Amino acid sequence: MLSHASRLDDIEPFHVVELFTRARQLEAEGRDIIHMEVGEPDFPTPAPIAEAAVDAIRQGKTRYTEALGLPELREAIAGFYATRYGIELPPRRIAVTNGASGALNLAFACLVEPGSEWLLADPGYPCNRHIFRAYEGRPQAIPVGPESNFQPTPAQVAAAWHGDTAGLLVASPANPTGTLLTHAELQALAGVCREREGHFLVDEIYHGLTYETDAPTACTAGDDIWVINSFSKYFQMTGWRLGWLVMPEAFVRDVEKLAQNLTLCPSTPAQYGALAAFRPETIALLEERRAEFRRRRDFLAPALENLGLRVVARPEGAFYLYCDCSALSADSFRFAGELLEQAGVAATPGLDFGRNAPERYLRFAYTTDLDRLAEAVDRIARFIGR
Ligand SMILES: Cc1ncc(COP(=O)(O)O)c(C=O)c1O
Known part of the structure; x- marks a missing residue:
């Protein structure tokens, strides 16, 4: 059998x-x-994005790109961080990926040792725990509720952390609750991970879709934090399968090697389309x-x-x-x-x-x-x- x-x-x-x-x-x-x-x-999907992709296809821009994405798109994403959040990110720390899913896969493939434990909020986006399993990691749920606005607190993370724990993944805004982490909360969670020499990953796929205050990006809480984002939600490109990963400098080469082997590159027409995503x-x-x-x-x-x-x-x-x-x-x-x-x-x-x-x-x-x-x-x- x-x-x-x-x-x-x-x-x-x-x-x-x-x-x-x-x-x-x-x-x-x-x-x-x-x-x-x-x-x-x-x-x-907004018309300028669709038109840019169609133009690219008509011009024969349909071959593989660099494994970490078109250099001009990595620069455009860095430019978006400068205008939207007022921060400078080196484009080399940005990988263009097959959606946030691709970014999560690359990050986990890079970091998850077999048997290592990863802390996640429960309730949370369900695929995360299954992707951790696919890389032989062990997801550990932190139950969260109304008392902490359905986000894990530094005290909960510290209490849940033990010998085999390798890191923490949070999302802000979160799925299924839509709740945000403040800059101070992101900094405090990053501090707990740092003190334990663990990794901190933040899924920012719903950034841009906030209705009271803009969500602060974890990129401002340290350049050792992994940030996952996507063109799926705010940019309304779910079926295009395009996202990005901001990785710590020390892992750029590792993620590049993985991308070369796992995906070769993100969709080329989608990347050309995305170049129009940041236009006024x-x-x-x-x-x-x-x-x-x-x-x-x-x-x-x-x-x-x-x-x-x-x-x-x-x-x-x-x-x-x-x-x-x-x-x-x-x-x-x-x-x-x-x-x-x-x-x-x-x-x-x-x-x-x-x-x-x-x-x-x-x-x-x-x-x-x-x-x-x-x-x-x-x-x-x-x-x-x-
Ligand atoms: C929190 C969260 N992360 C990641 C994803 C994956 O999105 P995509 O691969 O389309 O970018 C989703 C999709 O619903 C999500 O809700």
């Missing part, structure tokens, strides 16, 4: 995919489903869309709360509301199924984000327009008998 590697035994599917498949089935039967389970912007007209459009996300959040959060779906984390960024549905159901997984079948509203159950009381929570994505969000609220209200 041929069998897969044993590490596969710990790798779980995305539970929401089953829900999504069922939603598609219902749609095929003629039902109207409102999708609030989807973790990607509903806007098309593109940024102006993205800022209009950010304002639209904010309007949606400001409508949806109180509307869900009125229905007894308490928004438990301060949703300062990303496009998610993490809601406590325990007043309505003791099992969020079942509740999500019923909501889909009976109300035609798809949301993601807590189970996808970890093991920290997942049965209490549902994640609602506001990646659909205001009219549809209002319709979703009406449907949920009818479903729960309000």
Whole structure:
């Protein structure tokens, strides 16, 4: 009997995919489903990006690029850090990757020793613990809740750290909660890792999608920090598979060797498209869309709360509301199924984000327009008998 590697035994599917498949089935039967389970912007990629990519393809710019990406794109990303955050980053510390997923894979492939332990917030983005497993690392969950705005505190990290711990990964804004870490919090977490000679990685994929204050980048908390980012969310290029990694200088050559072997290079047309991502007209459009996300959040959060779906984390960024549905159901997984079948509203159950009381929570994505969000609220209200 041929069998897969044993590490596969710990790798779980995305539970929401089953829900999504069922939603598609219902749609095929003629039902109207409102999708609030989807973790990607509903806007098309801005036209200047698409046009730049098409031009590049027409000009035959379709061959491999440098493994760490087009030098002019690495420079453009460094330029973006200068204008948006006021910091100087040497372009050589920036690797262009296949999405944030590619950046996470390169960073983990570079750092994860077999058996080493990595601290992660629970709830958190589920793929992280599976990518750690794929590199033979052992993810260790830090349960986080409303008392720390669903982010790990320095005290929790210090308490969870032991002999085999190799590092900490956080996200700001976070998925599924949309909460942010302040500059002081990033500095304090970096300090805990540094004192223990551990690595500190910060996923900033939802940067740009913040609605109260801009999220500070961990790049300002030390040049020993690994920062993961992407063109997927703020730049609305999910299917283009393009992101980047800011790595400490000492690891540039290692990551380059890995990229040469693992991926050869990121998509060439996508990279040419991304060169137009930082143009003023593109940024102006993205800022209009950010304002639209904010309007949606400001409508949806109180509307869900009125229905007894308490928004438990301060949703300062990303496009998610993490809601406590325990007043309505003791099992969020079942509740999500019923909501889909009976109300035609798809949301993601807590189970996808970890093991920290997942049965209490549902994640609602506001990646659909205001009219549809209002319709979703009406449907949920009818479903729960309000
Ligand atoms: C926190 C977080 N990190 C990374 C990713 C991966 O994104 P991508 O590979 O599209 O850049 C996602 C996608 O939803 C995410 O939510």
